Amino acid sequence: xxxxxxxVRYLKGIGEKKALALNKLGVFTLYDLVSYFPRKYEDRSEYxxxxxxxxxxxxxxxxxxxxxxxxxxxxxxxxxxRFKAVDDSGVVEITxxxxxxxxxxLHRGESYVFFGKIEVxxxxxxxxxxxxxxxxxxxGVTGRIVPVYRLSAGLNQRLLLQCIRQGLDACQEQLPELxxxxxxxxxxxxxxxxxxxxxxxxxxxxxxxxxxxxxxxEELFVLACAxxxxxxxxxxxxxxxxxPLDLEEFWSSLxxxxxxxxxxxxxxxxxxxQSGAVMNRLLQGDVGSGKTLVAAALIWAxxxxxxxxxxxxxxxxxxxxxxxxxTGMLAPLGMRVGKLTGAMSAKEKRQIKAELEKxxxxxVIGTHALFSADVSYHKLGLVITxxxxxxxxxxxxxxxxxxxxxxxxxxxxxxxxxxxxxIIYGDLDVSILDELPPGRxxxxxxxxxxxxxxxxxxxxxxxxxxxxxVFVVCPMVEENEDLPSPLKSAEEHARExxxxxxxxxxACVHGRMKAKDKDAVMAAFLAGESDILVxxxxxxxxxxxxxxxxxxxxxxxxxxxSQLHQLRGRVGRGQHKSYCVLVSDADSEDVxxxxxILCQTNDGFKISEEDLRLRGPGDFFGSRQHxxxxxxxxxxxxxxxxxxxxxxxxxxxxxxDPNLTRPENAALRERIHQLFLANTDxxx
Ligand code: ADP
Ligand code: MG
Numbered sequence: 001x002x003x004x005x006x007x008v009r010y011l012k013g014i015g016e017k018k019a020l021a022l023n024k025l026g027v028f029t030l031y032d033l034v035s036y037f038p039r040k041y042e043d044r045s046e047y048x049x050x051x052x053x054x055x056x057x058x059x060x061x062x063x064x065x066x067x068x069x070x071x072x073x074x075x076x077x078x079x080x081x082r083f084k085a086v087d088d089s090g091v092v093e094i095t096x097x098x099x100x101x102x103x104x105x106l107h108r109g110e111s112y113v114f115f116g117k118i119e120v121x122x123x124x125x126x127x128x129x130x131x132x133x134x135x136x137x138x139x140g141v142t143g144r145i146v147p148v149y150r151l152s153a154g155l156n157q158r159l160l161l162q163c164i165r166q167g168l169d170a171c172q173e174q175l176p177e178l179x180x181x182x183x184x185x186x187x188x189x190x191x192x193x194x195x196x197x198x199x200x201x202x203x204x205x206x207x208x209x210x211x212x213x214x215x216x217x218e219e220l221f222v223l224a225c226a227x228x229x230x231x232x233x234x235x236x237x238x239x240x241x242x243x244p245l246d247l248e249e250f251w252s253s254l255x256x257x258x259x260x261x262x263x264x265x266x267x268x269x270x271x272x273x274q275s276g277a278v279m280n281r282l283l284q285g286d287v288g289s290g291k292t293l294v295a296a297a298l299i300w301a302x303x304x305x306x307x308x309x310x311x312x313x314x315x316x317x318x319x320x321x322x323x324x325x326x327t328g329m330l331a332p333l334g335m336r337v338g339k340l341t342g343a344m345s346a347k348e349k350r351q352i353k354a355e356l357e358k359x360x361x362x363x364v365i366g367t368h369a370l371f372s373a374d375v376s377y378h379k380l381g382l383v384i385t386x387x388x389x390x391x392x393x394x395x396x397x398x399x400x401x402x403x404x405x406x407x408x409x410x411x412x413x414x415x416x417x418x419x420x421x422x423i424i425y426g427d428l429d430v431s432i433l434d435e436l437p438p439g440r441x442x443x444x445x446x447x448x449x450x451x452x453x454x455x456x457x458x459x460x461x462x463x464x465x466x467x468x469x470v471f472v473v474c475p476m477v478e479e480n481e482d483l484p485s486p487l488k489s490a491e492e493h494a495r496e497x498x499x500x501x502x503x504x505x506x507a508c509v510h511g512r513m514k515a516k517d518k519d520a521v522m523a524a525f526l527a528g529e530s531d532i533l534v535x536x537x538x539x540x541x542x543x544x545x546x547x548x549x550x551x552x553x554x555x556x557x558x559x560x561x562s563q564l565h566q567l568r569g570r571v572g573r574g575q576h577k578s579y580c581v582l583v584s585d586a587d588s589e590d591v592x593x594x595x596x597i598l599c600q601t602n603d604g605f606k607i608s609e610e611d612l613r614l615r616g617p618g619d620f621f622g623s624r625q626h627x628x629x630x631x632x633x634x635x636x637x638x639x640x641x642x643x644x645x646x647x648x649x650x651x652x653x654x655x656x657d658p659n660l661t662r663p664e665n666a667a668l669r670e671r672i673h674q675l676f677l678a679n680t681d682x683x684x
Contacts, residue, residue: 002170004031011166013159021154022163033167034175034196036160037215038147041208044115045144051089055120060142061127062135063087064111069103081106085114092118093126102132111135113142145202164200172197176667178218183649189214213642220643224650226672229659239278239405240381242270242305250300253333258297261435262290266297268431269409273301273382279407284414285433286604287569288440291411292322294433295384296329298409303335303362307381307406311365316341316519317526318386321544323365330363340366340375343516384409413569414562414608434605442602443572445580447556447595456581457500460550464504464531468549468576472497472534473567475558476511493554494534501532509535537563546574556582557591561611564595565604 002010008027009019027033047062063085073079081096081103094114096102106112116130133140141158149160175192184191190198194207195214202208247266251258258266265283272279285291299309311326313319323339331337338361340352349369355361359378364370383406410428448456460470474490488496494508507530509521525533526545537559551571553564564582572578582595597610653665660669 002030004029004034004171004174004176006030006170008033008163008167011163013162017154018159021152024152025150025155030167030171033164034171034200036149036164037199039150040148041202042115042146042148043205044142044146045204047113047143049089050085050087050092050125053092053118053120053125055118058115058117060113060115061085061087061092062111062113063092065106065108066091068108069106071100071103083108085112090125093124094130095126095128097129099129106132113140115142145205145208147200147202161200168197168200176671178222178668178671179214180653180664180668183221183653187217187645187649189217192218217642217646220646221650222668222671222675224643224647225654225660225668226675228650228654229672237278237405238276239273239407240305240307241276242273242301242307242381242407244274245301245304247297247301250297250333254293254329256437258293259290259433259435259437261285261433262294262297265294265431265433268429269294269298269407270301272429273298273407278405279409280428281409282428282430283409283411283433284430285411286436287413287566288436288573289433290437291386291413291433292325293329294431295386295409295411296326298382299326299363299384300330300333300335302382302407303330305381307379308356308359308361308377309363309382309384310370310377310380310406311363312370312383312385313365313367314386316343316367316515317522317543319365319367320523322386326363326365335362336360337363337365340364340369342367342369343519344369380404380406382407382409384411386411413566441572441577443551443568443578443580445568445582445599447582447584447592447599450583450585452583456552456583459579459581460497460532460552461501461504463550464501467547469525469528469530469545469547470532470550470552471545471548471567471570472532472552472554474534474536474554476536488554490534490536494532497532497534504532505530506532506534509533511536537567543570544573545570547576548573549576549578551578551580553580553582556584556595557586557588561594561597562604562608564598565607568598568602 007019007029008014008022009016010030014022022028022033025036027036042058044060046060048057048059050061050063053059053061064087066084066086069081069083071079071081077098079098079100081100083094083106085092085094092114111134112132113135114127114130114132116127119126119128131141133142136143141161147161149157151157151160172193175196177192179189179192183189190210190213192214195211195218198207198211199215202211247263247270251263265285269279269281269283272281283291283294295311299311302309311322313322319339319341323337327337338352338355340349340356344352352361352364353375356364357376357378369375385408463470472493474488474493490508490510494506497504498506507521507525509518513521521530521533522543524530526543528547548571551568553559553567556564559567568580571580580598582598584591584595594610597607601607654660657665660666660672
């Protein structure tokens with residue numbers, strides 16, 4: 001007797017090889033299988049009379065084969081099977097290319113359903129390579145709305161569909177109802193069983209919509225419950241209670257006043273740390289909004305309360321920068337600041353580690369070296385990680401584990417629309433820096449095409465002659481990428497620029513270099529030892545080169561808006577008037593419209609909202625790890641209304657049954673367990 005956990009090998013037609021092909025799609029059990037949702041649907045529900053079909057339409061026709069299918073070999077590697085098919089309304093000529101077996105499968109005088117694209121030339125109609133099957137066949141691929149699945153090698157649509165049919169037939173009764181009855185009623189959602197049946201075998205478009213809505217909701221609801229539980233566990237956890245203190249003492253030590261947003265964010269974090277519970281807070285702020293200052297204030301507060309802090313940066317060079325900024329702010333106040341990075345000599349590292357262990361440092365700044373096994377801390381009270389999307393969730397927890405439940409602040413420079421932030425960072429509280437420090441100059445931004453090349457080069461030359469430096473970013477080029485217009489790699493582009501500017505020093509960093517070498521080139525640029533730095537997006541994170549006044553992005557159409565905004569944030573960080581030039585030869589309205597948004601606004605949140613709207617969340621996050629299970633059917637960007645509903649309902653449910661221990665919530669709890677087991681040990 002099969003159940004949801006039965007291996008797909010149990011299915012008829014699935015041997016070892018096909019099972020492996022299914023595994024490639026993430027399908028191992030029958031539950032996985034029935035939860036493997038279609039990518040799209042084709043409407044093959046209606047048969048059209050041949051005589052009424054129009055050129056270019058993709059349709060189903062039901063027709064009788066009027067002559068014996070003939071196989072002709074045109075030349076080597078090209079043969080075709082051709083015949084005429086008729087219904088009451090007309091004739092269509094059908095051709096199969098390189099499928100000689102169709103000659104034996106299709107018989108004169110018999111009726112079939114053909115699904116394909118009609119071509120009309122004068123009064124002649126034809127169809128090439130249509131899908132075919134006998135009329136009236138059960139569970140066939142015509143005569144209804146047909147799902148289309150993403151496949152892997154060794155599978156085809158028909159086989160996959162048959163497997164899903166078998167899976168549903170075997171387990172329909174056992175599909176767990178994850179949604180509480182009251183939620184289903186309130187939100188008008190169909191039952192699980194109906195939803196699974198109709199997402200794969202929709203009776204009609206109405207049924208399909210009901211099924212989709214229910215499954216999207218379910219997915220978001222499960223996610224929201226899981227994150228709600230995580231947050232619940234964390235905030236319940238007691239933390240180091242920081243004593244009350246007056247931040248003015250710190251603010252007044254600065255050469256400038258904090259912005260209102262900086263004050264607000266600092267006070268929110270401080271309230272967390274004084275509450276007796278552990279702080280888990282995300283600090284989100286656009287590039288240049290001054291996140292470092294908030295971090296410094298909190299590090300200072302920790303020190304005042306007798307605790308040390310660790311500050312983790314994603315690269316050596318950023319660690320160096322933060323080290324010098326934070327030392328500049330904190331050392332004069334009497335704090336002892338150290339640095340620990342992989343690039344330091346063994347001796348230096350040993351010394352820092354010894355100091356950390358005996359509590360001789362109040363702040364250590366570093367890279368992931370901070371959480372290597374042989375580092376131990378004395379009274380670690382606060383952990384701050386910068387540019388968090390560069391770190392995996394695991395790395396963050398490794399550092400947290402070093403202290404006795406230290407407070408955690410995560411800083412991210414990727415502005416994320418609120419709805420999305422709720423889901424992505426659902427386990428964190430969020431503070432937002434929505435105000436730039438005064439006197440910040442707008443970076444003038446221009447979108448141009450290749451015809452501006454000469455003028456652009458002239459501009460680069462002029463700025464460099466004035467002593468400024470220039471960033472040039474090229475997209476990452478995948479080795480085997482097939483592109484209509486070839487992209488220049490960073491290295492190629494750097495060679496060209498060297499030829500154009502024989503008197504300037506052109507440096508290049510790209511993704512295939514070792515981290516150490518990258519850092520060396522970056523450090524040289526920072527020190528003013530090169531004029532132009534050509535790179536792939538490796539410079540995206542918050543490196544500060546105050547002397548850089550121009551950012552040029554080549555093939556700008558290849559980047560997301562948020563990414564371009566991040567890149568632009570690399571300039572305009574000093575006192576010099578700064579510019580960003582987006583070069584794109586892409587001949588598309590779409591690209592023009594997107595780049596125009598950047599020329600019009602410097603507001604990262606506005607840009608990220610547009611980006612999300614235009615590209616969807618998949619691209620938005622790229623392959624970045626955000627530590628959440630992938631959604632199968634919900635679109636985190638588009639399904640915002642359902643997302644909000646799901647969140648409300650999840651909150652209500654968790655208020656009522658925080659650990660989902662009630663028997664009626666057992667299935668939901670079990671599901672959350674399965675999804676998050678790989679990511680966290682918070683559920684037990
Ligand atoms: P980001 O949020 O991108 O990390 P930073 O913390 O690097 O921003 O700050 C950007 C710049 O703004 C720094 O040079 C910093 O000294 C400056 N800055 C930060 N806060 C203020 C402020 N309140 N007034 C003036 N300048 C500030
Ligand atoms: Mg920064």
